[in-house]
Amino acid sequence: MLIFSRNYGEVLVKLFIVFTFCIPAVFAWAGEMPHPSVVDPSTAKCELCHEELLKGKVHPIVEEGCTNCHEMSKKEGKTVVSLMMEGNDLCTMCHAEMEDVFERSSMHGAVEDCLNCHVPHASETDHLMKATLPDLCMECHDRDELKTRIHKGQPVHATNCILCHDPHGNNRPHMLTGKVQHPPFAESSCEACHRATRTKKARLIVKEPDLCYACHGDLPDKFNGTSIHGPVKEGTCTKCHDPHQSPYPKLLDEKGSNLCFECHKEIKVLVEAKAHSPAKEDCFSCHGVHATGRPHLLLEDMMPEDSIASLCGSCHDLDDLKGKHRGAKMESLDCTGCHNPHGSKDGKLLQTTSVHPVFEDCDNCHTEGTKLMEEDPDLCAMCHDDVAEKASKAKVAHPVMEMGCTNCHTPHVSREAHLFKGPQVEVCGACHSMEYTVYHGVIESVGCQACHEPHGGNGETLLKVAGNGLCLQCHDKEAKVDDILSVQNNDVKRISLDPQKRMGHPILKHPVSGEVFDVNKVKMPKEIKSLGCLSCHNPHGGSSGRLYAANKESYNELCAMCHSK
Secondary structure, three states, X not given: OHHHHHHHHHHHHHHHHHHHHHHHHHHHHOOEEEEOOOOOHHHOOHHHOOHHHHOOEEOHHHHHOHHHOEEEEEEOOEEEEEEOOOOHHHHOOOOHHHOOHHHOOEEOHHHHOHHHOEOOOEEOOHHHEOOOOOOOHHHOOOHHHHHHHHOOOOOOOOOOHHHOEOOOEEOOHHHEOOOEEOHHHHOOOHHHOEEOOOOOOOEEOOOXXXXXXXXXXXXXXXXXXXXXXXXXXXXXXXXXXXXXXXXXXXXXOOOOHHHXXXXXXXXXXXXXXXXXXXXXXXXXXXXXXXXXXXXXXXXXXXXXXXXHHHHHOOOOOHHXXXXXXXXXXXXXXXXXXXXXOOEOOOOOOEOOOEEOHHHHOHHHOEOOOOOEOOOOOHHHHOOOHHHHHHHHHOOEEOOHHHHOHHHOEOOOEEOOHHHEOOOHHHHHHOOOOOOOOEEXXXXXXXXXXXXXXXOEEOOHXXXXXXXXXXXXXXXXXXXXXHHHOOOOHHHOOOEOOOOOOOEOOOOOOOXXXXXOOOEOOEOOOOOOOEEOHHHHEOOOEEOOOOOEHHHOXXXXXXXXXXXXX
């Protein structure tokens, strides 16, 4: 009985194998698979039964319909499903770029069948892959061998393999993607830049840029200039250059202007609207790469004198432009005050962020040529009498008002709001020291007028509200910031205080207002006479994201000002 049971079990197993694998294989070899009978194959809704095949990111061709790849027909009264073409030929009907894959000198063996790596219907991973990277690659490749022998001890278990290798193959050794390769990378000298590591993170011998300068020792001297590119100043060479390989010259991450647009997205928008010809051709028509002797990385040979007009004059005839500008001395004008040098929605490349309404007709302010009807600020007061009246009645006057409105505003058009001559940090910084590593967020999002009366007011230092009340308008947990400023509530750091607003930050019993009193283990600096937000924070900026007072960079440093132990 035991013997019979064992043999019977073996028979069942063999029958299972035959019906599960062999018979379907015969049909598959013939390009056909049996299917339960359907009334009319042309109207069948496959997804109702095959829902499990459509989980995840669905293949676009599948979304259009199953009959793009499958054929359903009736044969001898039975329904038969077959593929329109067999193997990779079906895939290359859409993916024509893969037709020459077998002619490539360095071909990935897995491409013999697309289904070795890809799922035909839907997948939870990108590119319909059967598994995420690098796990998919490790189904065929030995992880330990890759790390020790091929990658010289560098991590591979947390790496996206296709960052360096073409997953299908190409005409370069090891299926590497880059036409240009960093010499140490090309020589497989990982140890030239990296330490061996046991973790998932690659380790450099020394940090950049010192690591880069070890070979490129002539570069630091070339990086001295009036204007230095941000990544160069930060010492982050890899923001623009790939340290291993690249399809582009100089190991750049992108080609031409596209590299610049990765950071300067606002300029890309303008160029795509109506571009200034040089900006459309290449940013490097006017700008240097690392450092130049002119502002904004402008090229000295394109800008022979330290004026924007000399830059524009390298292409445009300034004498010819005088007639279009009421005879103005073009050599002394800042052309970018009115025109955007990269592009604009306006046909004349005019700045469009804020336009003075009277700019539509020059005769609104000028008599003949560039001569004004009245001198500034009297001319401005002809329309802006409310501003002039408020300034005249203010208890605290803004001295710049006596100097003229055009000290802060341009009378025509501006890329900044409220016709400011430039970013507020620069405009206000011309008189007030505004050099910080980190700026108060409201200065960048709204401007100095968020807290100050710009033309004159009744509060000390032209503040709109005195003391902590000003800060708590935004930073109190109960404050509705969007009622005061055009800033979302979740963009502002909030604090919780007691009902009297006298304590509760940064810890529960810590006072935030009131006269200074002697407490055991607390020694207040002489300059702090009364506690307030400004005792611990600089309202404009600082060395850290928390804007700590006295340029303190950490919480501990700040607290040590009063708490010695």
